[in-house]
Amino acid sequence: MCQRCEGKHQSGRRVGGWFAVVALGAVGAGLTGTGVFASWVSTSAMQTGDHSAAAMGLTHTDTNGTTFTSGVANMLPGDYLYRYANLVNTGTVTESFSAAVTGTGTLAGAGGLRLAVDACSLAWAGDGSCSGSTTPIVTVRDVATAGTVALGDIAAGATSHLRYRFVLDAGADQATFQGATGKINVAITGTTTAVGNRDRTSG
Amino acid sequence: MSTATNAVCPAVGRRRAARCLVLLVVLLATIAVRAAPAAASWATQAAWQSGTVGMARAQYTLSGSDAAAFTTSFSLVEALTVEYFTITNTGSTAATFTGAVTHSAGAGPLQLSVWSCPTAFTVLGSCPGGATVLVAGAAMGNRPPINFGGTAAANATLAAGTSRFLKVHVNSLLVGGWAKIGMGSAVLPAGGRNRTQG
Numbered sequence: 310m311c312q313r314c315e316g317k318h319q320s321g322r323r324v325g326g327w328f329a330v331v332a333l334g335a336v337g338a339g340l341t342g343t344g345v346f347a348s349w350v351s352t353s354a355m356q357t358g359d360h361s362a363a364a365m366g367l368t369h370t371d372t373n374g375t376t377f378t379s380g381v382a383n384m385l386p387g388d389y390l391y392r393y394a395n396l397v398n399t400g401t402v403t404e405s406f407s408a409a410v411t412g413t414g415t416l417a418g419a420g421g422l423r424l425a426v427d428a429c430s431l432a433w434a435g436d437g438s439c440s441g442s443t444t445p446i447v448t449v450r451d452v453a454t455a456g457t458v459a460l461g462d463i464a465a466g467a468t469s470h471l472r473y474r475f476v477l478d479a480g481a482d483q484a485t486f487q488g489a490t491g492k493i494n495v496a497i498t499g500t501t502t503a504v505g506n507r508d509r510t511s512g
Numbered sequence: 513m514s515t516a517t518n519a520v521c522p523a524v525g526r527r528r529a530a531r532c533l534v535l536l537v538v539l540l541a542t543i544a545v546r547a548a549p550a551a552a553s554w555a556t557q558a559a560w561q562s563g564t565v566g567m568a569r570a571q572y573t574l575s576g577s578d579a580a581a582f583t584t585s586f587s588l589v590e591a592l593t594v595e596y597f598t599i600t601n602t603g604s605t606a607a608t609f610t611g612a613v614t615h616s617a618g619a620g621p622l623q624l625s626v627w628s629c630p631t632a633f634t635v636l637g638s639c640p641g642g643a644t645v646l647v648a649g650a651a652m653g654n655r656p657p658i659n660f661g662g663t664a665a666a667n668a669t670l671a672a673g674t675s676r677f678l679k680v681h682v683n684s685l686l687v688g689g690w691a692k693i694g695m696g697s698a699v700l701p702a703g704g705r706n707r708t709q710g
């Protein structure tokens with residue numbers, strides 16, 4: 310065999326050797342990639358029950374044939390009038406209610422219009438009487454200085470049967486107030502009695 | 513050297529700025545977390561306004577050119593002349609109207625008499641239903657109060673919209689001048705009624 314031919318023969322063997330190495334590598338990689346030795350898996354899915362945030366709400370509805378927004382003219386010192394309303398907690402949790410009382414107009418000045426609020430444990434009767442128990446919620450006071458008054462706690466869905474009593478001070482000064490008018494503004498706020506951060510595991 | 517510094521420093525500056533930004537964010541987040549209440553209470557609100565509540569006003573008018581006062585003049589000798597005027601409660605509620613007398617004659621010997629009639633006096637000066645004497649020859653210097661309510665009783669009210677017809681006589685002797693009957697007070701009555709129905 311000539312030297313040239315022997316060189317070609319050796320070179321062919323080298324290529325064949327490298328080819329075998331590459332082929333073995335590819336087979337190994339293939340075996341690894343096929344997951345032949347992968348572990349088995351079991352899965353399961355769960356969903357919690359419904360969680361809901363508390364809802365807040367209130368309604369204030371005229372009752373007993375009176376209308377909160379209707380006025381009265383020609384009041385004299387000591388005259389009074391009632392306005393009945395149902396305050397309902399339409400939220401989903403107990404709320405603590407308060408009312409910010411302010412006045413508008415000259416007659417709502419100091420020594421003029423006054424306010425008191427009572428609650429009946431049952432609905433007020435048509436004649437204004439309470440067949441349940443009457444609770445004074447706000448004692449009579451000047452509208453001008455009433456500020457914010459507490460109306461008490463009301464459970465979710467429960468109703469407070471309110472009776473507003475608007476009074477013209479028996480000592481109202483004629484020179485100051487005669488012919489004057491005024492309005493009473495009541496802004497009611499219901500606030501959650503619980504403040505959160507509670508363990509609700511048991512509901 | 514100068515070129516190398518310029519190439520490195522911007523990168524260093526950017527890294528510092530990034531660190532500062534991260535620190536600032538962490539600081540603000542910490543402040544926000546601390547400032548927020550741990551568990552805020554929720555609230556709902558609604559507002560209502562009452563209707564207009566008005567206080568009564570005592571209002572009146574007197575007949576004649578001056579709705580606020582009635583003036584009569586008298587001569588040196590005045591014994592027979594009488595004059596008439598009317599008071600009307602133009603307010604919306606009853607009130608007590610009390611007249612006050614002023615005059616120009618000082619402490620002269622003047623006497624005032626006033627009669628009231630629920631209807632107009634006749635041309636002859638009589639009251640069909642009988643007149644009520646409000647002031648009977650009182651010395652004018654004493655400024656006698658006149659209850660326009662139509663009776664001599666104190667605090668007698670004059671109903672809203674009604675009138676009283678008044679006859680006035682000044683008895684003078686050797687004194688001339690004028691006398692004026694104005695409104696001393698117009699007082700609303702006490703209330704205390706339940707006005708729920710209006």
